[in-house]
Amino acid sequence: MSIDIIENILFATIRTGTPLLLVALGAMISERSGVLNLGQEGMILVGAVCAFIGAYTTDSLLIGVASGLASGALFSLIFAVIAISLVSSQIATGLALTIFGTGLSAFLGVDYVGLSIDGLDEWPIPLLHDIPVIGKAFFAQDMLVYGSFALFAAIYYVMSRTRVGLIIRAVGENPGVAHSMGYRVLLVRYATVMFGGAMAGLAGAYLSLAYTPMWTEGMSAGRGWIALALVVFASWRTGRVLVGAWLFAFASILHLVLQGFGYDISPNLLGMLPYLATIIALVMMMQRAGTAQLAPRSLGQPYYPQK
């Protein structure tokens, strides 16, 4: 393979990995605070359709991105009210949110199917994008990809180095104790769930404005579920979420490339490659880390402070 092909594979890997990374980071934050939101798939779809409608009707990609973000956050508010304030089962509520989101996005987008817009342009960073092999992948992308880099860095810093991150972890570890120390458990959980919603909405916006600039029903194609699995296999660590998302993307690109080269392997087998490779890699990472870092202790358990 020439340098050219490798450059293109890496470029496509980052593009494919971006929506996964965004969703998984958001899900990780809300799970760190103890809330398991299975509604990721629904939130991505709502974000995607709202972003597309916003961009199409106003002719502004910026408004499109903003509508994706806002609609994801608002949509997750439904989950927050039911699962946090009304203390219902997070599993059932999350599943319902996905089903509802799938239907709602199809309904909202019915008039927009098949329309096209000019998607987000790539914005090569001078000089840096000329670096051989990796320059194109990291420095010749669109703004949302750069945004995902920045969000990753910010989340990494907040979770490991700031008091806010510490509070989120504490709430997920033991909400009862956090409450008795005067932290507002419900507020923290609302905030992390809505942050997760915004991230899923942003991922949706990336899909319908940049990755494939159009709207089709169910265009999230299971990315919400993959992201949820990534968070578990990454044992709720920011850095591993990034590795997992890009690894998955790399394997899915690779299987297209291999097919393109005409290797005589069943495409169904190749289709399994990304899942298999990601799971194996992350399980190996998990083994090495030992048992110290487990799931947040209160994950999935409703909490309501006693008066």
Added chain:
Amino acid sequence: MGATASRRLELVGITKAYPGCIANDGVEMTVKPGEIHALVGENGAGKSTLMKIIYGVVKPDAGQLIWNDRETLIEGPAHARRLGMGMVFQHFSLFQTLTVTENIALYLPRQEYGSLRRLRDRILSVGEAYGLDINPDRHVHTLSVGEQQRVEIVRCLLQEIQLLILDEPTAVLTPGEVTHLVKVLKQLAREGCSILFISHKLEEVRTLCDRATILRGGRVTGNCIPAETTSEQLSRMMLGDDLHIEKSMGVGAPGDDRLSLEGVSVSPGGAFAIALHNIDLTLRAGEITGIAGVAGNGQDELVDLINGELPPDAGKLLLDSRDMTAEGVLARRRAGLATVHADRLGRGSIGAMSLTENRLLTAYVTDSDAHGFLHWRPLTERTRELIQHYQVKASGPDDTAASLSGGNLQKFIIGREIAQAPKVLVCFYPTWGVDVGSANRIHVELARLRDEGTAILILTEDLDELYLLCDRVGAICGGQLSPLKPGNEVSMETLGQWMAGTFGASQTQGGQHAH
């Protein structure tokens, strides 16, 4: 530390009622600056409610709280801490997967937080000043219970502290650790910090505390200077005049071997588990054997091992001289083993099920007259008898297990197991959280069971209970069992050393060795 006020804390007519019970009824109490003040009372006397009111966790229905001569309304724990109060909970309020420094950072107000690195230095210097040695970088789940308590105390001391509240702080400590804690508390008091010391161990109160307030049934029944008051007078104020406490449980008459562990070892099953090393233990009919130890030294594993939940890597387990090493829980129960776990709601009962159903969970082995069908009326009746006999505070057999308080559920579960007249009974914390009167009843029942020929094993942290009940005593530390010896041959000091893992002292006495 600001010691200008004449009264650090004064409570006037504090009243708090919950549906069906008055937890505090017109409680009056004064704590002076630099005073070690004891709050004494049985479980259920209203101590914890009062503490929660002082610390702002619970709001009183009526009454005033006066802080440093000024009437104050405590809005919540964070407000209480800003005022200069600190609290060390009985069940520590620490986040297990965070480090010591992170835990303390969460406790401090934002403006005092600074950076984690600076906080780490402050923890070390405070620890040094008070002889509270802790490593700020360790994760809390790797610390012993005594060390966790030190973390709680240090985090209170990092703030300007004027009142430190400790809820039964010695319950989880070895005798050596208790001595150390007493030293720390006295140093704090000398510096002007008031200490509110909640306990039901009268000896401790008499040696440590300047003054005491005694609670019974939510009311103050006495104020005294403990050093000038006898334990009898104190317990009279605590329990009332009418209560008769049996002081002697008699001694056992050891018969045949009922349960033997021969060189049993278990490797740790998880991140927080302890390995058991080469355990030899024989329980004889008509004898109570007691094992002391600080929580988390292998007691859970030992109970699980005997109960058949944890398969051993090596060694043999004989029940009535039958090799049952490979048998599971059910087979062992059928052979006459009964177990009371420490975790009452998680292991001993199912919270959402009624008491009748919970009784049947283990009683089905002996209560099998129904041949697989359930005849609710006799079952309910037997449950009602159990509730009455052990004075379980419940409205009836239909109450769920989760609706009972911890001590009441304990009475119910232990009564359930005793009622089955097992050949071997393993009891983890038999009177944990149970009031003195009911504890006495449980002790009497255990002694009766012993006299009827049951082999009983007790694991407890309460050394008084151990000496009162047990014919042979020993200790477990780090998964190793000390020698077992008759109670009157083992001094409190020796037992304390055993609990700390020093079994060597026994060698000079010519005893057998644990390993």
